[in-house]
Amino acid sequence: MDKKESINQFVEAAFNSIEHIERAAAKPFLLSRINGRLLSERGNRWWETASLFIGKPSFAIPGIAILLFVNLTTIAFYTSEPSSAVSEQSVQVSSDEFYYSIASIYDNENPEP
Amino acid sequence: MGFVAVMDLYQNMVYNTALGIVQNETDADDITQEVFVQVYLSIGSFKSDSKLSTWLYRITISKALDHNKKRNRKKRGGLLKSLFGNAEIEKYSPVEFNHPGVQLEQKERASELFAALNQLPDKQKVAFILHKLEGQSHQEIAEIMNKSLYAVEALMGRAKANLKIRLQDYYNKNLSDQ
Numbered sequence: 105m106d107k108k109e110s111i112n113q114f115v116e117a118a119f120n121s122i123e124h125i126e127r128a129a130a131k132p133f134l135l136s137r138i139n140g141r142l143l144s145e146r147g148n149r150w151w152e153t154a155s156l157f158i159g160k161p162s163f164a165i166p167g168i169a170i171l172l173f174v175n176l177t178t179i180a181f182y183t184s185e186p187s188s189a190v191s192e193q194s195v196q197v198s199s200d201e202f203y204y205s206i207a208s209i210y211d212n213e214n215p216e217p
Numbered sequence: 218m219g220f221v222a223v224m225d226l227y228q229n230m231v232y233n234t235a236l237g238i239v240q241n242e243t244d245a246d247d248i249t250q251e252v253f254v255q256v257y258l259s260i261g262s263f264k265s266d267s268k269l270s271t272w273l274y275r276i277t278i279s280k281a282l283d284h285n286k287k288r289n290r291k292k293r294g295g296l297l298k299s300l301f302g303n304a305e306i307e308k309y310s311p312v313e314f315n316h317p318g319v320q321l322e323q324k325e326r327a328s329e330l331f332a333a334l335n336q337l338p339d340k341q342k343v344a345f346i347l348h349k350l351e352g353q354s355h356q357e358i359a360e361i362m363n364k365s366l367y368a369v370e371a372l373m374g375r376a377k378a379n380l381k382i383r384l385q386d387y388y389n390k391n392l393s394d395q
Contacts, residue, residue, distance in 0.1 A: 111388045114326070118333075118384050119377075121326035122349055126318035130232035131246050135224060138253050145254060 218269075220260075224253055227270065230351065231277045233318075237346035238281035239288075240314040240331055248280050255280075267360070274347070274361045282339055316350075333383040341376035344369055 157163060218226075231252050236245035255276055263272055314335075319327040334342055340362070347353040347361060359369045 107389075107392065111385055111392060114388045114392070115381055115384045118326045118330040119380075121323035121330055122316075122319065124320065125316060125327075125350060127229050127351070128233045128236050128245075128317045130228040130249055131242075134228055134249065134253075135221065138224070138250050138257070141250050141254050142257060145258070 220253075220257055223256065223269065227273050228253075230270065231273055234274060234277045234346065234351060235281045236316065237350045238278065238342065239284055240335060242317075244284060245281075248277065248284060251280055252276050271357075271361050278343055278361070282343075285339075318350075329384065329387060330380070333380050333387065336383055337376055337379055341372050341379060344372040345376040345380070348373060 158167075228249065232245055232249045235248040235252075236242065239245055239248065252273065256273065263269070313328050314331045315324050315328055316331065334345060337345070343362065344358055347358045348355070353361070355366055355369045355373065358364075359366045362369065364372075
């Protein structure tokens with residue numbers, strides 16, 4: 105038998121090898137796996153919906169404007185100088201409240217001549 | 218017909234078609250799940266003027282071909298990385314695929330046929346799989362692939378001719394090596 109004939113026989117055999125092929129069966133518990141996938145898809149969809157909503161210009165631009173306004177207001181509030189009178193008074197009150205003086209026995213019993 | 222009934226009826230059809238295209242059992246299982254998730258989510262878009270099986274075949278084929286494209290892109294990416302020395306060289310060797318429905322004594326020849334089938338253009342590959350693995354007639358394939366009967370017959374003719382050429386090359390090389 106020459107080589108060409110042999111090759112043709114192999115080719116024929118390869119074509120015939122799937123003549124009586126049976127349908128492959130899906131792996132068991134497919135429904136459970138599909139349920140799991142559907143649950144995760146729903147989770148992803150919630151995030152997708154939320155991110156799409158946040159990303160909309162009609163929501164994003166006013167949102168950023170409000171954030172900037174709150175930040176600037178806060179900075180302006182804390183950096184503004186308080187009036188000097190109020191400041192001195194408050195310092196005085198604080199120092200009086202926290203004045204630390206203990207009368208020791210030497211102060212009372214050993215008066216200077 | 219409820220979703221569970223549809224799944225029970227068509228799961229093997231979807232799995233077998235996906236398996237023929239991607240030639241990997243884990244990937245075919247993933248695609249089967251994806252198909253039924255899509256069916257569950259978009260059953261409203263199904264037009265009853267075509268058969269449910271035709272719709273399922275279309276979804277399966279589309280997902281399986283997408284999967285193959287992604288896999289090929291990854292392979293090309295890996296090859297580029299290895300060329301620039303960023304990654305370990307991944308040697309591409311096509312994994313031998315054994316379809317579980319093939320008779321034991323035919324496994325070797327069938328594996329060679331599937332390897333050749335994997336090198337065909339997508340349309341020829343799909344037409345051949347639907348005909349040989351799923352037993353669909355040319356008319357049904359024409360409906361699934363949205364082509365004329367004549368076009369499907371031409372596709373099948375080209376698929377067989379290309380398979381023959383590839384198999385001849387393979388045996389010519391391998392028989393001379395022995």
